[in-house]
Amino acid sequence: MTDLAIDQIADPARGRTGRMIVYAIIGAIGLGLLLAPFIFPDVRSQEVAARICVFIVLVASYDLLIGYTGIVSFAHTMFFGLGAYGTAIALKMMGPGWDAILLGGALGIIVSLVLAALVGLLSLRVKAIFFAMVTLAAASVMAVMASQFSDFTGGEDGIIYKVPKLFSPATKLLTDEDGKVLRIFGVKANGKMAAYYFVFFGSLILYFLMLRIVASPLGTVLEAIRENEMRAEALGYKVVLYRTAIFCIAAVIAACAGILRAVWLKYTGPETTLSFAIMIDILLMVVIGGMGTMTGAIIGATLMSLAQFYLKDLMQLASEATAGIPLLPELLAPDRWLLWLGILFILLVYFFPAGIVGTLGKKGGHL
Amino acid sequence: MPSASLRTEDLTIRFGGHTAVDAVTCEFRTGELTVIVGPNGAGKTTYFNLISGQLRPSAGRIFKGERDITASSASARAKAGIGRAFQLTNLFPRLSVLENVRLAVQAQRGLGPVMFRRTASFRDLRDEAYAYLDATRLREAAALPVTALPHGDQRKLEIALLLALKPDIFMFDEPTAGMSVDEAPVILELIEGIKKDTDKTILLVEHKMEVVRSLADRIIVLHNGELVADGNPDAVIALPLVRDIYLGMPAEDAA
Numbered sequence: 127m128t129d130l131a132i133d134q135i136a137d138p139a140r141g142r143t144g145r146m147i148v149y150a151i152i153g154a155i156g157l158g159l160l161l162a163p164f165i166f167p168d169v170r171s172q173e174v175a176a177r178i179c180v181f182i183v184l185v186a187s188y189d190l191l192i193g194y195t196g197i198v199s200f201a202h203t204m205f206f207g208l209g210a211y212g213t214a215i216a217l218k219m220m221g222p223g224w225d226a227i228l229l230g231g232a233l234g235i236i237v238s239l240v241l242a243a244l245v246g247l248l249s250l251r252v253k254a255i256f257f258a259m260v261t262l263a264a265a266s267v268m269a270v271m272a273s274q275f276s277d278f279t280g281g282e283d284g285i286i287y288k289v290p291k292l293f294s295p296a297t298k299l300l301t302d303e304d305g306k307v308l309r310i311f312g313v314k315a316n317g318k319m320a321a322y323y324f325v326f327f328g329s330l331i332l333y334f335l336m337l338r339i340v341a342s343p344l345g346t347v348l349e350a351i352r353e354n355e356m357r358a359e360a361l362g363y364k365v366v367l368y369r370t371a372i373f374c375i376a377a378v379i380a381a382c383a384g385i386l387r388a389v390w391l392k393y394t395g396p397e398t399t400l401s402f403a404i405m406i407d408i409l410l411m412v413v414i415g416g417m418g419t420m421t422g423a424i425i426g427a428t429l430m431s432l433a434q435f436y437l438k439d440l441m442q443l444a445s446e447a448t449a450g451i452p453l454l455p456e457l458l459a460p461d462r463w464l465l466w467l468g469i470l471f472i473l474l475v476y477f478f479p480a481g482i483v484g485t486l487g488k489k490g491g492h493l
Numbered sequence: 494m495p496s497a498s499l500r501t502e503d504l505t506i507r508f509g510g511h512t513a514v515d516a517v518t519c520e521f522r523t524g525e526l527t528v529i530v531g532p533n534g535a536g537k538t539t540y541f542n543l544i545s546g547q548l549r550p551s552a553g554r555i556f557k558g559e560r561d562i563t564a565s566s567a568s569a570r571a572k573a574g575i576g577r578a579f580q581l582t583n584l585f586p587r588l589s590v591l592e593n594v595r596l597a598v599q600a601q602r603g604l605g606p607v608m609f610r611r612t613a614s615f616r617d618l619r620d621e622a623y624a625y626l627d628a629t630r631l632r633e634a635a636a637l638p639v640t641a642l643p644h645g646d647q648r649k650l651e652i653a654l655l656l657a658l659k660p661d662i663f664m665f666d667e668p669t670a671g672m673s674v675d676e677a678p679v680i681l682e683l684i685e686g687i688k689k690d691t692d693k694t695i696l697l698v699e700h701k702m703e704v705v706r707s708l709a710d711r712i713i714v715l716h717n718g719e720l721v722a723d724g725n726p727d728a729v730i731a732l733p734l735v736r737d738i739y740l741g742m743p744a745e746d747a748a
Contacts (some may be wrong), residue, residue, distance in 0.1 A: 343599045343615070344608040346588070350596050353585035360545065360583075361600040361658065362571035368605070375608075 144486035179329040185411040186423035187379035193417035196352035201261035204268045205377040207400035209234040209384025214285045214394035222288035231385040242377035246370030284395020293321035328386045416481025438463045498523045498694040504553035513539045515718035524691040531715035537698045545577040546570040576660025582647040584639045591635040594622040597657035629653040645672045662694045
């Protein structure tokens with residue numbers, strides 16, 4: 127670390143160029159997501175764009191824990207799932223209304239908050255590894271419960287439900303003179319677009335909220351706890367309370383992301399919210415983007431989601447393009463996409479040890 | 494007789510079979526600078542850790558004024574006005590110098606839980622932090638991460654953090670160790686400045702005899718965890734016991 131820090135001071139220009147690259151990438155991703163319904167109108171791209179929005183929030187909130195405060199938790203999908211299931215169950219039972227989203231979402235958030243406070247106060251004073259195990263246990267219990275109480279949760283099949291009429295594809299947001307749905311740049315201004323912007327702006331608000339938190343006095347205390355817990359305590363900061371507070375905040379934000387996911391998908395099941403595979407995805411996104419950087423969440427979530435959705439297609443093309451050459455088409459066969467995803471990760475971690483943002487835009491300390 | 498601002502009663506800590514601090518009963522009075530001396534391993538830093546709350550005693554009590562703080566956490570003691578600079582540099586390595594001091598300023602002001610306002614919007618927080626950086630001659634380094642500071646500057650930053658806490662009781666653990674001859678006087682002047690304020694109590698662990706002589710109102714001597722001498726500087730330094738156990742060894746090696 128010391129060498130790295132001195133290195134940057136010797137060469138501040140390198141860090142500056144790196145930061146410019148990062149901001150350019152963030153700008154491009156932001157613009158792409160903002161205009162996604164117009165630039166990428168097909169169903170699958172919409173799916174990817176909405177997933178990226180939600181995962182940016184989820185990854186950034188997880189980074190508040192692991193990157194900023196140094197808390198390792200495996201329960202983040204549990205809170206994500208609570209928000210999603212709360213909304214889903216309410217929509218299923220009360221019918222497709224905003225009241226159901228509000229009530230179900232609020233319940234999901236409250237349960238997340240209470241669980242986070244309990245887990246935090248009971249176990250955040252112990253060693254980090256023990257805390258990680260407690261969160262793992264809690265998340266497993268929640269996953270088992272979701273699968274067992276199938277009358278409520280639909281078990282392994284999950285729940286399919288309807289969302290408010292505003293988000294139905296048949297809804298005309300705007301109409302032209304003939305009373306038909308208005309087309310903007312050839313794209314129908316229908317309920318699907320409304321649903322996407324609900325997810326987009328919901329995620330944007332949550333993201334800005336987190337940006338504010340990390341730039342606040344509280345944000346610096348979190349970093350201080352990560353850097354030197356004992357000294358933070360010696361300055362008069364009650365470390366356990368701060369840790370519990372950020373664990374609760376991150377849990378609430380994850381639950382909010384779960385609400386957005388549930389409204390967008392019109393389906394909630396273990397595979398979309400609670401599974402351990404999602405927890406691993408979040409971890410990888412944080413690491414690839416760069417721990418302790420809010421912008422890293424954007425890059426990590428986007429890069430990984432794009433790879434998960436499009437690597438197979440890309441390999442299909444590559445495999446066909448190299449059809450005449452021996453061996454290559456075999457290696458590039460779309461079925462092997464997971465192998466290449468793995469290689470991609472290894473390369474990323476090798477060349478960007480502090481994550482993409484962490485390595486490119488390494489700050490030489492800031493005021 | 495000035496009032497006791499800090500008192501330890503039979504303060505003891507054992508690590509396994511080893512008694513590092515052994516039934517130390519001592520009062521520290523407001524307006525007084527007490528230097529704690531003793532050979533390496535005498536228990537000086539351990540005694541400090543017991544007072545500031547990093548360690549819990551095996552027996553005995555600690556009072557701040559009339560209040561029993563034996564069971565209080567380190568953070569509660571810091572809030573109650575016991576401030577400590579550490580001997581081994583103990584900072585937030587990857588944060589900037591300014592951020593380190595600002596953490597202490599915002600702790601003192603109770604601003605830690607503020608989460609919806611940008612730190613940058615607290616102008617006075619920043620100004621106050623800069624004032625402590627000026628006092629310790631660190632303004633130029635404000636934007637650097639701690640890891641990029643030379644050792645002497647890290648020690649000065651320790652002092653800046655302590656000043657920012659505005660404690661009633663200042664605890665310095667060898668504040669000038671590892672500093673160059675140019676840097677040490679800055680710190681000693683600061684300590685003299687605090688001493689002029691008669692509301693403050695200062696505890697200072699120090700080896701350098703010229704520093705001890707120029708600053709001390711009183712010296713206590715720890716040896717094998719026990720309090721073996723206590724009195725005005727000239728009398729304590731003159732004690733044969735003290736000459737044997739402490740001054741007999743080369744002072745510069747005793748860090």
